[in-house]
Amino acid sequence: MGTKTKLEILVLLLLTSGRDPGIVPRNSHPPEPEDIGESSNLSDWPGGQHGSAGLPLTKDVLVNGVLVKVKYCHTCMLYRPPRCSHCSICNNCIERFDHHCPWVGQCIGKRNYRFFLMFVSSATVLCIYVFTFCWVNIGKTMDTHECTFGRAILKSPISAILMLYTFVAVWFVGGLTSFHLYLISTNQVRFLSSRCSNS
Structure with a gap:
């Protein structure tokens, strides 16, 4: 040694x-409300209100036969994949986000x-x-x-x-x-x- x-x-x-820790590419515009599907939970918005695009806060998706609730990220304009979080320091959605490490100056995630x-x-x-x-x-x-x-x-x-x-x-x-x-x-x-x- x-x-x-x-x-x-x-x-x-x-x-x-x-x-790259697993940055999920941002959308240039929010998804269309008709693309969301019928499994969306419109009642999850505070007071039953919708955003400017009329998108629900969460929607249900089927992953390997399991129904999973995914959240909408207003900054990245996308529904985050399961086990994905938005890092407030890097300002990106990171797949399988663990934490943002100040010592290495990078998010720690999937990759x-x-x-x-x-x-x-x-x-x-x-x-x-x-x-x-x-x-x-x-x-x-x-x-x-x-x-x-x-x-x-x-x-x-x-x-x-x-x-x-x-x-x-x-x-x-x-x-x-x-x-x-x-x-x-x-x-x-x-x-x-x-x-x-x-x-």
């Missing part, structure tokens, strides 16, 4: 931030979730690796110079700084990795889940 691992993590970061998970997992492993070997280096410095822990830190300040940095960083990336592994193991990740819920 070394330069190659750091390069792999950088590549995963670039893939996560540079890849980049696996790269995001590999990125945070690799960063966690790298933090543990660097912390461990800096600790070993401090221990060897103590043995070589027969000094206390404080003096060993003074003799090897870079190791101490890296230990402090990776100790703090591992709580963030490690916590994120653990949380997403928990979501996957309990089948709560939207693109792995078989449920057709719409957020």
Whole structure:
């Protein structure tokens, strides 16, 4: 583990931030009311009112034999597919939207979730690796110079700084990795889940 691992993590970061997360293309105009079909729920509008195009807030669609309620997005002028949400930061509807990650500057969705998970997992492993070997280096410095822990830190300040940095960083990336592994193991990740819920 070394330069190659750091390069792999950088590549995963670039893939996560540079890849399309699953943006659903916008419509240039709203769908025609007659295109909606009879399964629309006209009563879902507040006060029974319709929008300027007379479109209902939700409509029912059949997905793999299951009736699913899909929502209309006023910004993108379309009915969002199941498990799709509108990101207020990117201002796009994202398929299987998980969250908008400020650290990578990108939404995490259908097309980049696996790269995001590999990125945070690799960063966690790298933090543990660097912390461990800096600790070993401090221990060897103590043995070589027969000094206390404080003096060993003074003799090897870079190791101490890296230990402090990776100790703090591992709580963030490690916590994120653990949380997403928990979501996957309990089948709560939207693109792995078989449920057709719409957020």
